[in-house]
Amino acid sequence: MFRGSAVAALLLATLVTSAALAQDQDEDDLPVLVAKPGGHALLIWDATTQVTDIVKNKMNDAAADDVLERGALAAIASNRDALSRSASDVTVNIIFKKIGAINPEYGTPTYAGVYKCAVLKMDGNDVFGKRDGWPTLAASAPIPAWVHFSLVGQLPPR
């Protein structure tokens, strides 16, 4: 009797938790972190995928900068809802992760460090406006001069 009720309880618990787990849609990685939503707002964009492509495709410096600058703009555009409208300016720290050996226990790569390679900064008023149509800038359109982008570190050698 007890064994039967224990099995039933276990089955019920499994069903309930399975239902709870099944409710979510799996997410893609969110490579943008909102570190500070207001004041001098700060986003951190993990551009490891883009940096890997830059190295793999042996891009020159100008092309690499363009990839990072447009990516950082997209990071702001897709996270405007998470930023405070009173933010005086928004900075994106562009980082990449150096990958180390595979951890035998976890079966995943170990991190050899996080590197900041570039910074993009925009005025708060521009972030929440559509100046020069920046939120939907075409890939071929020039990046507005009022967007401040600077390299602060080195990309891996190509």
Added chain:
Amino acid sequence: MSATPPNIGAAKPPDPPQRAGVMVIAGVVVVLLAVLIAGENAIVAQRMQHLPRLATDFSATYLDRELQALAEEPPQTVFLGDSVLWGYGVPAGDIAVARLSARGLTAENLAFKAANPANDFFLLRLLHDRGVRPRRVVLEINQQVFNPFDQSYRALHPGVLALARPLLTPADVRRLRVAPDAGPQAALERAASNLWLVYGMRSDLRESLFERLPTPPPHIASDMFAMTYDQAPLRKSNVGLVYLRATAALLASTHTPALAFLTPVNHALLHEFIDNPQYGANKRRLVEALREHGIATVDFDSALPSRDFFDNDHLNPQGQRDLAELLAGALAKTKL
């Protein structure tokens, strides 16, 4: 007359008495090895019986034995949480759970470094599947581990994973990026670990014999924690939130009384990053996820002063003492 060719290279089979001698020696070696391993197992089992807290790299063998022991003697209260509750930088005897135990609470501290809601969920599943029925569960909820940038965001501890692998659904495997089982190598590893405890619990043994507390960095600046908390609204698909909900559902469906508490955070240090409306909104979201399943949460987020911390959330001995007081008060008040 023909000469007989010399028998070069061919091994001469041992004559019967010689073969018997080899067999006897082999038998003696096997028996000695078995006695040695049995002796070692007895010593290790005695020494490693219920450590005050899990080792940093605790083994599946240790966890398995601990779960068996808990099934035989269920604890009053099981604590689940991360390095804050585990007691980073503080001797095992000085941590909050040890202080509560010293007051007479029968407690099992299953908190460990780099834990997260997924580990909590599968630890609870393992407890439940082994027939361990604690009187209540205390859950530590740390907003830090809901950050997709956190290294533990999707990670199951190898010790938990080894035991929980049969419980994982394909969705768990995808969500937690679980590497496939190493096949025969893993089976061999499990067999060796079960047979020889020194091997199976080598990491637990090493830490229990030579534990050296990590030294917190002497100079702490807020910029060091810029990537620690994500101030974007918590999404429904956040991996931590998914498993927090599942944990709450499991506790409710098994009628296990539970109390959650929000990890104390060093607001004086992190003011520029976390003292904003979104941090509060995310906190409420976590509390609501638990409340949906009838689990009350006490908010210790801003409860402790800066002097209680080593860094953003790890508590020094005074902080652990203060956390013990807070927990004792909350447990008494909720009367679970």
